[in-house]
Amino acid sequence: MSQPQEFEKVLTGSVTTVAQFEDHKSGLKRLQHFLHSSPAMVPLIVLLALILFFGIAKGEKFFSAYTLTLIMQQVAVVGILAAAQTLVVLTAGIDLAIGVIMVLSFVIMGNMVVSYGMPAGVALIAGFLVAGFCGWVNGFLVSKLKLPPFIVTLGTWNIIMAICLIYSENATMREADVTAATPWLHIFGISFKIGPAVVTLGVLAMIGLYVVLWYMLNYTAFGRHIYAVGDDPDAAELAGIRTSKVLTATYTLAGLIAGLAAWVSIGRNGSISPSTVVTDFNLQAITAAVIGGISLFGGRGSILGVLFGTLIVGVMSMGLNMLNADPQWKVLLTGVLIIGAVAIDQWIRKVSG
Amino acid sequence: MEPILSARGLVKRYGRVTALDHADFDLMPGEILAVIGDNGAGKSTLIKALCGAVNPDEGEIRLEGQVMNFTNPMQARNAGIETVYQNLALSPALSISDNMFLGREIRKKGLAGSVLRMLDRGAMEKRARDKLSELGLMTIQNISQAVETLSGGQRQGVAVARAAAFGSKVVIMDEPTAALGVKESRRVLELILDVKKRGIPIILISHNMPHVFEVADRVHIHRLGRRLAVINPKEHSMSDAVAYMTGAKVPEGAVAA
Numbered sequence: 001m002s003q004p005q006e007f008e009k010v011l012t013g014s015v016t017t018v019a020q021f022e023d024h025k026s027g028l029k030r031l032q033h034f035l036h037s038s039p040a041m042v043p044l045i046v047l048l049a050l051i052l053f054f055g056i057a058k059g060e061k062f063f064s065a066y067t068l069t070l071i072m073q074q075v076a077v078v079g080i081l082a083a084a085q086t087l088v089v090l091t092a093g094i095d096l097a098i099g100v101i102m103v104l105s106f107v108i109m110g111n112m113v114v115s116y117g118m119p120a121g122v123a124l125i126a127g128f129l130v131a132g133f134c135g136w137v138n139g140f141l142v143s144k145l146k147l148p149p150f151i152v153t154l155g156t157w158n159i160i161m162a163i164c165l166i167y168s169e170n171a172t173m174r175e176a177d178v179t180a181a182t183p184w185l186h187i188f189g190i191s192f193k194i195g196p197a198v199v200t201l202g203v204l205a206m207i208g209l210y211v212v213l214w215y216m217l218n219y220t221a222f223g224r225h226i227y228a229v230g231d232d233p234d235a236a237e238l239a240g241i242r243t244s245k246v247l248t249a250t251y252t253l254a255g256l257i258a259g260l261a262a263w264v265s266i267g268r269n270g271s272i273s274p275s276t277v278v279t280d281f282n283l284q285a286i287t288a289a290v291i292g293g294i295s296l297f298g299g300r301g302s303i304l305g306v307l308f309g310t311l312i313v314g315v316m317s318m319g320l321n322m323l324n325a326d327p328q329w330k331v332l333l334t335g336v337l338i339i340g341a342v343a344i345d346q347w348i349r350k351v352s353g
Numbered sequence: 354m355e356p357i358l359s360a361r362g363l364v365k366r367y368g369r370v371t372a373l374d375h376a377d378f379d380l381m382p383g384e385i386l387a388v389i390g391d392n393g394a395g396k397s398t399l400i401k402a403l404c405g406a407v408n409p410d411e412g413e414i415r416l417e418g419q420v421m422n423f424t425n426p427m428q429a430r431n432a433g434i435e436t437v438y439q440n441l442a443l444s445p446a447l448s449i450s451d452n453m454f455l456g457r458e459i460r461k462k463g464l465a466g467s468v469l470r471m472l473d474r475g476a477m478e479k480r481a482r483d484k485l486s487e488l489g490l491m492t493i494q495n496i497s498q499a500v501e502t503l504s505g506g507q508r509q510g511v512a513v514a515r516a517a518a519f520g521s522k523v524v525i526m527d528e529p530t531a532a533l534g535v536k537e538s539r540r541v542l543e544l545i546l547d548v549k550k551r552g553i554p555i556i557l558i559s560h561n562m563p564h565v566f567e568v569a570d571r572v573h574i575h576r577l578g579r580r581l582a583v584i585n586p587k588e589h590s591m592s593d594a595v596a597y598m599t600g601a602k603v604p605e606g607a608v609a610a
């Protein structure tokens with residue numbers, strides 16, 4: 001019944017193969033397109049350049065398996081927190097409470113075994129539950145009450161910090177007391193040598209976590225939904241995604257990952273001190289995510305980039321330390337890297353413009 | 354004959370703006386129903402109410418005679434209603450196939466799919482490519498390219514292909530050809546007729562009168578937030594329809610708006 005209009009009749013002769021073109025793009029344009037489709041490349045290049053730089057400057061001393069694995073040990077906790085932060089930032093949110101959730105969680109794990117004489121399993125479950133619950137509260141406030149993530153987590157950051165200090169009476173638990181009760185809380189501190197390289201279980205936990213999250217984000221529906229929600233929440237909702245469920249699940253998962261960071265942190269530090277609640281772990285995690293190429297506008301970036309971002313900060317800090325530089329240089333350069341990363345993010349986005 | 358999808362007395366207010374003012378609506382099985390009206394007449398709001406994207410303040414919606422007041426688009430989609438929104442509802446940073454399968458991803462067979470929940474990228478990309486080819490969107494070279502790198506018309510093609518591929522009860526298209534070229538518009542019209550051949554009714558919102566009069570079985574004229582009249586395109590001219598929707602003339606049997 002369809003009667004094409006006169007001018008449409010020539011359409012029967014139109015070409016029906018998929019279009020193909022020779023590539024005429026300039027080098028810079030091609031680079032832009034390449035980075036658009038592989039967002040982890042920038043941090044990887046920066047990381048390799050830094051390693052090369054310090055390797056040349058300090059030679060063997062820096063460029064050794066021992067030093068490089070030591071850097072991994074130093075960044076494991078922040079690296080895990082940065083992974084949690086990444087999930088939230090991908091949804092176009094931010095989690096300022098991620099660090100204090102970790103501290104509250106390890107204080108609870110420690111208190112359970114030291115003060116209440118609970119078995120390690122119960123202590124760990126309690127720590128994870130509290131961490132997951134804190135994350136869920138953030139997610140609930142963001143997704144159901146539609147409050148801005150920055151405000152929500154600014155609030156819970158303060159609340160959880162205060163609860164942590166009130167509950168613990170700011171009393172540090174000594175390593176010996178924890179070890180006397182159970183070896184399990186320190187399990188991630190266990191290290192073994194492969195030649196000169198020293199690997200801790202904490203480092204393996206961090207790497208394992210990144211692999212799992214990378215898989216989740218790229219190869220499961222939930223992962224794609226996290227990107228979709230951060231990219232354009234209205235479109236995602238219309239396309240049939242329950243955005244509020246995805247948001248709640250993401251913040252809860254971030255909380256649980258902070259629980260893992262808590263456990264790893266006990267292994268790394270030995271003692272458990274509530275006063276670390278004032279440390280800026282949240283900002284360190286955001287820094288690693290941003291340097292790793294995760295866009296604060298949501299929906300863009302690769303979690304592997306964040307692993308590189310974490311290592312960039314670690315390598316810089318170790319390298320400058322070895323060069324006997326003033327530690328403030330590290331702070332300064334971190335600032336430069338943050339601004340550089342965001343500038344590159346903006347440039348890459350223009351690929352579509 | 355019973356309408357497959359109908360609405361009575363829909364009201365939707367945005368603050369002081371009334372988008373729907375006791376609007377009625379009927380879609381018959383197997384038909385192509387065009388909805389026409391001025392800009393701001395409330396056409397998009399009407400179809401959004403039908404597919405759960407907007408919750409009306411008053412009124413009742415029935416699918417196959419059952420009262421179905423959808424509160425979110427997922428419910429409508431699960432009931433077999435698929436929609437091309439005027440703003441397309443695509444995620445710019447995701448790939449074409451990710452977008453087409455958003456919320457209904459295909460998982461790998463066996464343990465990889467059931468335990469590891471692994472997506473079957475290959476299968477999704479192949480089906481996405483097939484659907485786009487059906488639409489004649491041959492200028493899309495790379496099925497895994499981000500939607501934001503497509504032209505406006507190509508994006509519209511992706512949204513249309515998605516709806517046509519998955520609609521099982523009703524397909525709704527809000528201005529599906531607004532950004533399309535001559536060839537692609539023609540393919541969308543053919544696709545609409547194809548969907549109709551599968552026995553699935555279609556709601557087509559369009560400002561393109563020749564297209565409307567070519568494919569529609571009935572034309573719903575929307576004016577000032579309500580249904581003014583439903584006309585048979587074979588008995589009325591395009592200029593009649595335009596006169597009705599702009600208020601220049603009042604169709605027989607209709608109450609002056």
Ligand SMILES: Nc1ncnc2c1ncn2[C@@H]1O[C@H](COP(=O)(O)OP(=O)(O)OP(=O)(O)O)[C@@H](O)[C@H]1O
Nearest residue numbers: 367370371372390391392393394395396397398399
């Ligand atoms: N989210 C919203 N908030 C406030 N007002 C809205 C909203 N959506 C629609 N409206 C108002 O409702 C009325 C109907 O809008 P609608 O989009 O349904 O019109 P339309 O018939 O689809 O127009 P067009 O042909 O331009 O697409 C308009 O006056 C519009 O301003």
Ligand SMILES: [Mg+2]
Nearest residue numbers: 396397439527
């Ligand atoms: Mg509209």
